[in-house]
Amino acid sequence: MIDALNQLFAYQFMQNAFLAGTTAAVLAGIVGYFVVLRGEAFAGHTLAIVGFPGAAGAILFGLPQLLGLAVLCTASGLGIGVLGRGALRDRHAESAAIGTIQAFMLGLGFLFVSLYRGLLEGVYSILFGTFLGVTRAQVVLLVAIALVALAALALIGRPLLYLSVDEPAAAAAGVPVRALSVGFLVVLGLAIASTALITGALLVFALLVMPAAAANQLVARPGLAMLASVGLGLVIVWSGLTISYFTDLPIGFLVTGVGFVIYAAARMARQLSGA
Amino acid sequence: MDLLDGMLAHEFMRNALLASTGIALAAGLAGYFLVLRGQVFAADALSHVAFTGGVAALAFGVSELFGLLVATVLAAVLLNSLSVASRAGDVEIGVFFALILGLGVLFISIYVSGHSTSNSTGGVGVLFGSVFGISAGQARTAVFVSVGAVLSLLVIARPLLFASVDSAAAAAQGIRVGVLGGAFLLVVAVVASEAVQVTGALLILGLMATPAAVARNLTTRPYAGMALSAGIALVATWSGLTLSYLVPTLPPSFAMMAVLFGLYLCSTGILNMQKERS
Numbered sequence: 300m301i302d303a304l305n306q307l308f309a310y311q312f313m314q315n316a317f318l319a320g321t322t323a324a325v326l327a328g329i330v331g332y333f334v335v336l337r338g339e340a341f342a343g344h345t346l347a348i349v350g351f352p353g354a355a356g357a358i359l360f361g362l363p364q365l366l367g368l369a370v371l372c373t374a375s376g377l378g379i380g381v382l383g384r385g386a387l388r389d390r391h392a393e394s395a396a397i398g399t400i401q402a403f404m405l406g407l408g409f410l411f412v413s414l415y416r417g418l419l420e421g422v423y424s425i426l427f428g429t430f431l432g433v434t435r436a437q438v439v440l441l442v443a444i445a446l447v448a449l450a451a452l453a454l455i456g457r458p459l460l461y462l463s464v465d466e467p468a469a470a471a472a473g474v475p476v477r478a479l480s481v482g483f484l485v486v487l488g489l490a491i492a493s494t495a496l497i498t499g500a501l502l503v504f505a506l507l508v509m510p511a512a513a514a515n516q517l518v519a520r521p522g523l524a525m526l527a528s529v530g531l532g533l534v535i536v537w538s539g540l541t542i543s544y545f546t547d548l549p550i551g552f553l554v555t556g557v558g559f560v561i562y563a564a565a566r567m568a569r570q571l572s573g574a
Numbered sequence: 575m576d577l578l579d580g581m582l583a584h585e586f587m588r589n590a591l592l593a594s595t596g597i598a599l600a601a602g603l604a605g606y607f608l609v610l611r612g613q614v615f616a617a618d619a620l621s622h623v624a625f626t627g628g629v630a631a632l633a634f635g636v637s638e639l640f641g642l643l644v645a646t647v648l649a650a651v652l653l654n655s656l657s658v659a660s661r662a663g664d665v666e667i668g669v670f671f672a673l674i675l676g677l678g679v680l681f682i683s684i685y686v687s688g689h690s691t692s693n694s695t696g697g698v699g700v701l702f703g704s705v706f707g708i709s710a711g712q713a714r715t716a717v718f719v720s721v722g723a724v725l726s727l728l729v730i731a732r733p734l735l736f737a738s739v740d741s742a743a744a745a746a747q748g749i750r751v752g753v754l755g756g757a758f759l760l761v762v763a764v765v766a767s768e769a770v771q772v773t774g775a776l777l778i779l780g781l782m783a784t785p786a787a788v789a790r791n792l793t794t795r796p797y798a799g800m801a802l803s804a805g806i807a808l809v810a811t812w813s814g815l816t817l818s819y820l821v822p823t824l825p826p827s828f829a830m831m832a833v834l835f836g837l838y839l840c841s842t843g844i845l846n847m848q849k850e851r852s
Contacts, residue, residue: 340668341615394614395787399838401618402780406831409702409774413825422698427679502679504672512665549683555676562669 307544316430316497318438320536323493324506326445328529329452330490331511332521333483337463340508341397342379342484346491348401349375351500353492354425355411364425365440368492368500376488380481408500427551428499430540441493448489455482460521497536502551505539506532509558513565531561581819589713590705590826594772594811596720598781600765602807603727605782606789606800607758611738614783615667616653616759620766622671623649625775626678627767628700633681638700639715642770646763654756703774703827705815716768723765724804726757734758735796772811773827781807784834791841810834 308314334343350368357367412422423429452459459479462469470476494503510531514524539553581587608617627645631638682697699707708716727734737744737751745751762782769778789803814830821829 335665338664340664344668344671392609392787392790394612395609395783395790396838398614398618398779398783399787399835402777402784403831403835405776406702406780406825406828409825410828413828414823422701423679423682426701427675427682501675502672504668505676508665508668509672512669547683549679552676552680552683555672555679559669559673559676 303545307541311435312431312433313540313544315433315435315438316540317537319433319441320430320497320540321533322438322441322445323497324510324532324536325529326448326490327494327503327506328510328514328532329449329525330487331507331532332514332525332528333452333459333463334487334507335511335515336460337483339484339487340504342376343487343491343503343507345379345397345401346372346376346484346488347495347500347503349404350492350495350503351408351425352404352411354495354500355408355415355421358421358425359411359415363437363440365437365444365492365496368495369444369489372492372495373485373488376484376486377481380484424499426499426501427549428495428497428502428554430497430543430550433496437496441496444489444493448486448493451482451486455479455486459483497550498554499551502555505535505551505554505558509555509562510535513558513562516562516565516569535561577816577820581816585710586706586708587815587819589708589710590815591812593708593713593716593768594705594815595808596717597765597768597772598807598811599804600720600723600727601769601778601781602785602804603724603800604758604762604765605784605786605807606803607727607734607738608762608782609786609790610735610796611755611758613759613762614779617762617766617782618779619653619667619671620646620649620763621775621778622674622678624766624770624778625700626674626681628770628775629678629681629685629697632697632700633684638770639712639767642767643764646767647760650759650763651756654759699774700770701774701776702825703770703772703777705772705826706818708771712771716771719764719768723761723768726761730754730757731797731800773830777827777831780831780834781811784831784838785810788834788837788841791838791845806834806837810837 308317334340350372353367353371354364355367356371357364408425409422412425415421458469458474461472462474462476462479466476490507491503494506498505511528513531514527518524518527535554535557538557539550542548542553543550581591605617608614623645624642627641627643628638630645631641685697733744733749734754736747737749737754741751766778766782769781773781785803785806786799788806789799793799793802810830810833813833814826817829817833818824818826
């Protein structure tokens with residue numbers, strides 16, 4: 300056991316991967332709680348997809364990948380928030396518009412990757428995650444982003460919770476609904492950028508939605524649910540990294556697989572206790 | 575004309591044009607109904623499943639089209655029964671998507687470890703299309719399948735339209751709404767499987783939803799909308815292929831998405847101008 304642990308942390312890249320994974324899991328666990336509560340999983344999916352051209356473009360232009368992710372994810376969070384949901388004629392037109400933007404963004408990411416010749420493997424790691432090659436500098440940037448996002452969330456957390464549970468009442472009580480919603484989408488962009496570094500742009504749900512949805516099944520109190528969400532996220536990312544290190548199975552598969560098992564178990568536990 | 579002669583001189587280009595013509599018509603037509611019925615997310619789900627089916631076929635060495643068809647048809651059946659039984663929330667759908675994609679990652683790694691690394695581009699083809707790699711046989715299959723899909727859609731167009739706009743009234747008229755919806759999703763699944771070759775699994779949504787969105791911006795008449803949607807998909811794939819031929823650094827699937835996105839922006843602009851005038 301101790302031997303295995305020593306082996307796991309013998310290399311700096313594994314230390315970096317664990318630091319980055321832990322940071323991402325904490326941030327995504329807390330933000331994810333609000334995502335599930337507010338029913339904004341789909342916005343999360345869209346922001347994550349926009350992260351793909353962000354990451355690929357950053358690599359193409361020689362910038363840090365995390366920076367590209369963070370800039371594009373928060374910018375589009377802001378865009379979605381400001382343009383608003385009601386701007387389009389109806390829900391069907393809205394979903395078609397979102398589909399259009401998603402497809403274009405994925406295509407754009409593919410363009411960047413193919414312009415960046417010689418590293419076709421890079422597509423996989425940007426889309427589906429990698430734990431190799433996380434640098435110390437990235438970890439520092441990641442922690443800074445997480446601190447900013449968590450500080451912002453601490454500031455707006457209480458009214459946001461109120462707003463998410465009962466919007467009309469919150470609006471009547473003078474909570475700035477619009478500003479909070481936009482603010483949350485920006486925080487969501489930061490959380491997704493951080494998560495995408497480890498899980499890849501297409502699999503951010505493994506840390507963003509799966510632990511939060513599982514926690515939601517188990518506990519009702521918001522504070523506890525957030526804690527549980529963070530805890531489950533840590534279990535997912537730590538076990539994913541460990542198994543991936545020892546077996547060579549891809550990290551993207553492991554985090555989604557473990558996440559799904561946890562979510563399914565939580566649902567079953569709830570059903571059993573309810574029956 | 576020189577450009578056309580030059581393009582058609584290459585066999586890979588002829589195959590690409592042939593296959594994408596059929597697929598674009600079928601995808602544009604199916605997409606119109608998808609948007610009308612509010613099933614864009616079902617198409618999104620199918621495209622995720624198609625990716626996993628495609629790479630699973632690569633990993634286990636079976637025919638790619640077979641893997642795609644099995645995966646998308648199964649998903650269509652599942653989606654149909656789910657939507658009848660209960661309305662799954664977006665958290666459940668999201669969790670399921672992530673799991674499916676995660677499995678796809680596993681299959682990619684099996685495939686890549688079974689081949690030399692230089693040969694690992696097959697998975698990228700599944701993700702983003704490999705339209706210039708379509709063989710004459712694959713192009714023929716694509717045309718047959720597309721013709722079949724377009725014909726079936728035209729046959730069910732009238733009742734499907736009715737059922738999509740007002741399902742309660744359609745059911746009262748004796749239309750079997752559930753069966754019709756299931757049949758429609760099956761056609762979408764088959765079209766999506768074929769479309770993987772042209773746009774790749776991740777970009778199917780662009781070829782299906784965008785032409786329909788453009789068409790709906792320009793006309794409210796259903797049959798005109800269907801024709802327009804199919805026509806726009808066709809224009810986008812042809813001009814995408816041409817652009818990619820002229821500028822080889824542009825991947826064809828990106829060029830198609832760029833044309834579609836441009837058309838979407840223009841049509842939204844036109845719609846807004848009309849609104850302001852009226």
